[in-house]
Amino acid sequence: KAGVTQTPRYLIKTRGQQVTLSCSPISGHRSVSWYQQTPGQGLQFLFEYFSETQRNKGNFPGRFSGRQFSNSRSEMNVSTLELGDSALYLCASSLQGATGELFFGEGSRLTVL
């Protein structure tokens, strides 16, 4: 069974630009959660999507948004990038939901210059 796939793996953007990250969950998993990982803040929950609906949202500004498609693939978008958005963005899929066993992808490492 294929794991969670995230693209792109690495990207460099400049302040003010926007970025879209993609996540394909494990087949059969309808829950997709997004996390931001930075050395200082650890793993911070962004949002969870289940069957195309956002079920939960973390404490991030409105510049961070996401969506889920009917095939459970998910995208997250960050608009008007700031230097502080540089981080590893991890996607996790789950059979039970965002509070069950999470299967993480390799992550998308975003650098904002």
Added chain:
Amino acid sequence: GQQVMQIPQYQHVQEGEDFTTYCNSSTTLSNIQWYKQRPGGHPVFLIQLVKSGEVKKQKRLTFQFGEAKKNSSLHITATQTTDVGTYFCAGVNAGNMLTFGGGTRLMVKP
């Protein structure tokens, strides 16, 4: 909001020594999970504890959930270089939100 604290932040051990990381929540948890992230890798699920006072073992790893369901620990016996990585606990509160602790980074000297 819910806070999950982990100590220590870092731990250097000599190969063969034991290691313990502790996780404390500000609120009662319905369950707690543990994950391991190797350097340059992504978090990988290790285990979930649900019952008060629960103890589970995986080879050299022993996981405990406190009686009050507000704290947990992970103990590794006789560490090996393959144990290197960051260990995260993640607690689920009554509001069904999962919150990760800050992690404990384990370094093992051969």
